[in-house]
Amino acid sequence: MANLKEVRNRITSVGSTMQITSAMKMVSAAKLKRAQDGITQMRPYAEKLKEILANVSGGSGNSGNAYSRNAGGKNILLIPISSNRGLAGAFNANIVKKTWSLIRNEYNGFHVTVLPIGKKATEAFKRTEYIISGQDLPTNLNELFDGLSFDKVAPVAEKVMVAFETKQFDKVILVYNQFKNAAVQVPQAEQLLPIVATPLAEGEKASTADYIYEPEKESIINDLIPRSIKTQFYKALLDSFASEHGARMTAMHKATDNAKEMLRDLKISYNKARQAAITNDILEIVGGAEALNG
DSSP states (O other), rough: OHHHHHHHHHHHHHHHHHHHHHHHHHHHHHHHHHHHHHOOOHHHHHHHHHHHHHHTTTTTTTTTTTOOOOOOSSSEEEEBBBSSSOOTTHHHHHHHHHHHHIIIIITTEEEEEEEBBBBBHHHHTTTTBOOOOOSSSOOOOOOGGOOOOOHHHHHHHHHHHHHTOOOOOOOEEEEEEEEEETEEEEEEEEEEEOOOOOOOOOOOOOOOOOOOOOSSHHHHHHHHHHHHHHHHHHHHHHHHHHHHHHHHHHHHHHHHHHHHHHHHHHHHHHHHHHHHHHHHHHHHHHHHHHHOOO
């Protein structure tokens, strides 16, 4: 059995760790509330924007748009979105695993380029052959999460759109964690470009309404499509941001519970060791007294 000093040092260490994990849990819970409000308010806008785009495009109306071309090429851009910090359970590992799965399975044999967002994704791919290089795209996007806003994200989305428009890439895929709730984050691979028509739900009919356009239809579509792409990109970052804090809050909650259980076991061990030491001292005193009396 460990001596009293060792057990006492372990109790102090575990207690300090428990205070840290508990504080991190509360910080993540506070940030999660704001991030959750952001994504829940953004989703209806993004979905309505897609719906409007589908209505005004009229099926073939956007077939000549540069962002809806389907050249069938093999130049793929993957954009994995991770966090800048760890201690979030499997949050970052799931994104890295999902990205590698796409590279090795669905896009095996393609020319794949990875544009990571977040330090953890950057560290996972910076020594691989897939890391972004040579294109007119930003290579350090970790600062996007420092005060995440549409104004910071829009220029990055524009550069990705220009790279697609100039045929540097034939397909752009976003890999991110979709926020469900604080305990559930679902890794997603969502096609950003080219634009694909949203399939109708079962029993839903296509809109046949006759619209009057002001200005002309083509002008509206040319304005809505870039706006929709930027919004989709921003929504993926908001989803990932909220998922990160949800995952970290859950991970820190579990770590705090584990620390409490370990602390309880250590205190029991400490009391046993202390009682054994006291008993041994008493036996030595009694034995010494008996020897003197004898």
